[in-house]
Every structure is written in structure tokens, then in C-alpha cells.
Amino acid sequence: MDHRPQAWGRPRDDVYGAYDGSYLNNSGPRTVTQSPVVTGTSVIAIKFKDGIVMAADNLASYGSLARFTDVKRLRTFLGTTVIGFGGDVSDMQFLDRHLEELAVDESYEAEPTIDEDDQEAKKASQLNAGNIYRYLQKLMYQRRNSFDPLWNHILVAGFDSASKPLLGSVDLRGTSFTSPSLATGFGAALAQPIMRKYAATEEDAAKLTREQAVGVIKECMKVLFYRDARSLDRYSIAIVTKDGIELKEDEQLEKQSWAFAERIKGYGTQTV
């Protein structure tokens, strides 16, 4: 038995085996995020005639553990753009801080225009959703190029320079695309088919009313809660229009019906 003070409070090698101090090793190659840790699940969004509706639940999971149940995954930018984050929550918080900084810089740069009272022009000179979409794509692609990805799948909603509704997606590899409806994670398999029923093309989306779009999104959130084991019935929903953003961060799924569960057989302890 080792009685020297240095060994006090330490597990005994003869009982517990050699201590694995490998995590103390800071020699060798620099290590970066190799996989996400605390994660958020799907984000879904659909265009309608005056803008875009986006939603994501308020859960942050640690593996299969429902770790944090009040995490807001929809963030706003300059009061004109909504950004929804799926994937790693710490990377989301990093991006959120980064975008906050960008928004502050941008607000300081708000230019006096030749026509001082032209409020339209003043607003137009600020970064819009199109600009943010592009910026995030570049950022994510740069990080993947340095093999240090931000482990997120992001949706961006707002208006582009031509004042048209914009809905775009960027993933951890910097792949970016737009579509009348978008979903990340499980949503791509479960919600996207439902949303595409209502907004298969841009033209179809331009016919949807705000109420219809909100209805579709709520229906999809319900389906996701039924089938996605890493989801929650509390969620955030944002509606972006030219007049601004309406963001509700503590919504409860309504009118759930678990009757379908009765018919599911073959799992767990159930034998019949």
C-alpha cells in the first residue's frame, strides 16, 4: 500500500487496475469534435404566400436521455430572419453568439443615406436572409474543409434582396439548397412528404395562406412527436413575414391521439 500523500484519495492500482490517464495526454494531433454530444432533433419549415413558418421542439437530448427540455432552437437575426438549428447544441450556441456579433456590427454600420428619411433604404442596407444563408454556407463549408465541422443542420427563413420569401438549408458539410418546404433530420423522412403534399412547387406554396401553413406545420410536429423518440411535445414556432417575426417559444402540441399505438405490435414486452 502506498501511503505517500501523492497517492491519497486515488484508486488503488492493485484493486482497480492502472489508472487510465489517457485523457490527460495533450500530445499528439489536435482533436476536434468527432461527433455531436447534446443534440436537437428535426427543424421543419414551409413557405406560404406572405412568408415562411418554421418550427422545432424544445428538447436537447444527450444520447437517448432527454437532457434539457427547455432549449430554444429557433433564433432570430436583426428582426428579419429566423434561423433554426438541428444537431449539436453547443455548436448552435457558438453560431448564435457569432451571428449576434455579426448583427451588432451590422447595426453599427447602418448607413446614413442620401435621402435621410428613406426608411426603406435603411432597412434594405442591412443583412437579409439571403445574405445570412450565403454567409452560413461559407462558414460551414470552411469548417468542413478544416475537418472541424460545426455539427448542425440549419434552416434559414426570411426575405432575399428581391424581397421574395427565402427558405434555405445548410448542413455540416456546407451543402446548401432551397425548396418550398424543408426539414432536417427525421423531419426529412417524416414531415417533408406531408409538407410536399401542400407545397410541391413554389407556385403551390404561393397559394397557401398563413393559417394553412401553420396548420401543416403543427400537423407535422405532431407526427414527429409520435414517431421520433428524441422529440418533445413542447415546441417553438416562428412566422416570418415582411412585417417582421412572430416567435412563440413555448407551444404545446394539441389534439394528440395515440389510438394508433394500440395497433403497433412486436416491440418490448408485448407478446401478442
Place this chain on the structure above:
Amino acid sequence: MFRNNYDNDSVTFSPQGRIFQVEYAAEAVKQGSVVVGIASKTHAVLVAIKRNAEELSSYQKKLFQIDEHVGIAIAGLTSDARVLSNFMKQQCLGHRLTYSRNMPVRSLVDMIGSKAQINTQHYGKRPYGVGLLVAGVDDSGPHLFEFQPSGMTEEMVAFAIGARSQMARTYLERNLDKFKTSSREELIEHGLRALKESLVQDRELTVENTSIGVVGYVKGDKEGGEEKKKKVEPFQVFDGQDVQRYLELVADDKKDDKDGSGPQPATVADEGEQMEVDAY
């Protein structure tokens, strides 16, 4: 003879609180031929007088496109201007790549401002010997900026720099309140008139010695009936026969105006012709 002990570098103040090297650089701007810029609510124009070093040589370039939405007019050392111009072009390309928008003109001008200021505070460096007028449009509308070798930048409604530019500025001041609502053509016309004011006696604006640069907004194409977004008219330089049309606009009042503005003092007639600037 009096010898100035405080002008050997750009890091030493004179006892009067002046930095002579920077002031000399500002003199180089005054040696360059005159350039005028004006901005309205829809457009920004640059007009310039080009010199030819001698009868046999071609005329220098005074206007440069930086990006589709920005152009500059230079007065002073052309080679210094090229360095700034290339830098500005890189910045605009980079900004467009990361944000997919026209770089805000103010951010762009601020960047060359800080770049130029560094040269006034480091031993062994030389200030840029060139002044710029930067005309551009961005999402907040048309802009005109002045840039000086000291690193000073300022937004202007209308301005002129270069040899004998005071005369052009006087014209601009007299017509200041007309610019805001001027049309594209009217703006060019005002620019050319301002330019004429600063001409040496017996000199005239010709298709050889005049350059015009225009950038602005045009009404967007009607797309699906609801497209009312303004579209950028890219910065474009008119030279040679292309300026004929505009010269004719201001040809008529040549006589009256010359009389009206009174005789020019003979002493300044050849200012700016002694030093080889702007030429290459």
C-alpha cells in the same frame, strides 16, 4: 535658405502640429487633372478631364470600374491608384462571395481609409499620392465618397478634386440643391458644367479628353406584375465618341457661361503641369 526639418518622414510632427509628408501627398492630388463626382437619389456620376503627356501620347485613364456597383475617379499618382483599385476590387469580390450582395460603399471606403492611414503612422512608409472619388450604389442607395492620402474619407453630395478643382466646387456649391432630384442625364450635365468651370482658358471639353462614369438604379423589370425592386445599372465608363452626345448637351452655353464666370486669374493657369503625375 529656410530648411524644413520636419518633413523627412511621415511619423514626425512639426512644432505646429503638422505632418508635412502627408500634406505633400495632398499636393500630389492637386497636381492631377480634375475629376468631379455628383450623387442624386438614383445615380452617382463621375466625370474627368484626361491629360496626354505630350501630343504624340495617348490620354491617361481617370475612371476605373471596381465592381459592378462601384467605380472610382483618380487624381494624383496613377500607379498608387492602381494599388488601391486592385485592393478595392478584391474586397468587393470577397464580400460578394461571402454575402452575395453588393459591398456597402461605406465599408469599402472605410477599408482604404484605414489602409492609407497606416502609411501615415509608420516609419519608412509613404502615403498614397492619390485622391479618389468613389461612386457606387448599394442596398441603401447611391453614394459618393471622397478619399484623401491622409486616410480621410467623407461622404459627399458632390465634390471635385485635382488641379483647379476649386472652380468646379464653386459651381457645385451654387447648384447643390438641384442634385438630389436630378435625373441621370441632368447629373452628367451638371458634372460636365462643373468640369468646364475648371478648364484653363482656351481649353475645351472634347471627345478625347473627357471621361464619364455612371452607376445607379434603374426600374426593375416587371416580372409577374409585382416586381418593383430597383435594379442596379452597373458602373460604366464612357470615352471617345460615346461622350459626344453628352458634350452636345453642354456645348450651347459655352459662350455665356465663360463670360458669366469671369476671367480666370492667369497665375493659376498652368498649375499642375510641372510634375509628371497621372501620366502612366
Place this chain on the structure above:
Amino acid sequence: MAMFSQNPLLNGPNYSFSEAPKFNAPEGAREHRFDPYTDNGGSTLAIAGADFTIMAGDTRLTSGYSINSRFHPKVFKIGGTTSDQKDATLVLSVVGFAADGEALKERLDAICKMYRYRHGKPMSVKACAQRLSTILYQKRFFPYYAYAILGGLDEEGKGAVYSYDPVGSYEREQCRAGGAAASLIMPFLDNQVNFKNQFIPGSGEGHALQERERRPLSRQEVETLVKDAFDGAVERHIEVGDGLQMMIITKEGIEEVVLPLKKD
């Protein structure tokens, strides 16, 4: 480490810390390696004519069995002076990993723009083709996972198509198909553009059989070939469909057409 190496005997009989395994790859540990690539599917096609070039691509973007977007263009105008590329003379198509493709396009476009700014004229296809090869090869050990095709008109005004592999090998060709359905479209092109395996009937037996003589195709014929090629590819490949984007390069400029394809 310094904090824990408090052994008074310094390098003498030691605590377990210093005996810790040097490399952190314990048996059975989960090691998740980030894969920087995905295949976003889709297909491209280019055919050079006597005085024109047609570049085409479908507009579907996939990952795995999912359709990410039904309209994501793969064919781009390159090297115009403005962002709407109105005065562009070259066209680039990219297929493979979409993010790399886009990055490649933007790099080449920036280079062409700088060239035009410095030289006051657009880059020739030949010069641009060589430059594109260099760009790709510079990333030889972390390649742009994209199959590129560059199209334009050469110095004599003839249609020119240059095709690439992801690391920059390139050659000028009459026609080329790239991407997911390349192996479906290319044999069709060999037969229909270069008249491979077409013989003059009754011109002989076996090796004496004469090949059908090649002739330049008209623009109308080529457009039909492109549409047929894609209709075929859509039918047999799940990653191809939704829309067909075509760019027709002539000395008058570049015409762009988007046609529907099957969405299933």
C-alpha cells in the same frame, strides 16, 4: 501533465499516471470519423456542335434516398462582368458533391472575372480549361469531389467541350456525360453523336463493313438528343429527375432553357 507528475523520486518507481497508455484508442472504443463528402446525385451532359455548344444538367439534389431540392442548378455561366452573368462567354457544369461543385464554380468565376478586369477581354475556353485543371490538381490530396465539364466556343468559333475528373485530368471532346447517369448516357452519345457502331448497310461483310461517316449535328438535332438522353436517364436512375436545365452557347450569347422532367 506537469500538474500530476509529482513523484518525488522523479522517474523512479512511478504512479499509474505515467504508465497511462500513450495513444487514446482503447479497445472497442467508438471512433466516429467525420466524412467530409457526400454524393448529391444528378447528371450532366455537354455536346459541341459546329458553331455552338449545349451544356445540360438535371436540377435534382439528393442525399441517399432523399430528394433535398427539386430545383438546384448544376450548370453555370462563368466569367461575366456582373453578378447576373449577362455578358458571360463560358459555361461550367459540376456534379458530384454539391458543396465542392459550388466552391469550384465560384473559384473559377472569380479567376475569370479577375482575368477580364486585368486584360479587358474574356478568357478563352482553352485558357480557362487549363486553369480549371490546375485548380483541381492543386487540391490533389483533398480533392473537389466534382466532375466538371467546361463548354464554350474556341478561337475559331467552333463548339468546345472540356471534361475533367475530380483531380484535374482533362481533355477536349465532342461530347461528354457526367455524374450519376453518366454510364447510362455516354454509350447513347457514342452512338448518336460520334456514330459509333453505325455502319453503312450492305457495304461489306465483317471487318469490311464501312463505318457511317461522321457529320456535325445541327442545333435542333442536339437539343433533341439531350432531351432524349435525360428522359432515358430519369427512367432508369433514381437520382436523376425534376428539371432539365440547358445552356446553349452561340456567338450571339448564352441561352438558358429549363424544361420539366419526371418528378418520381
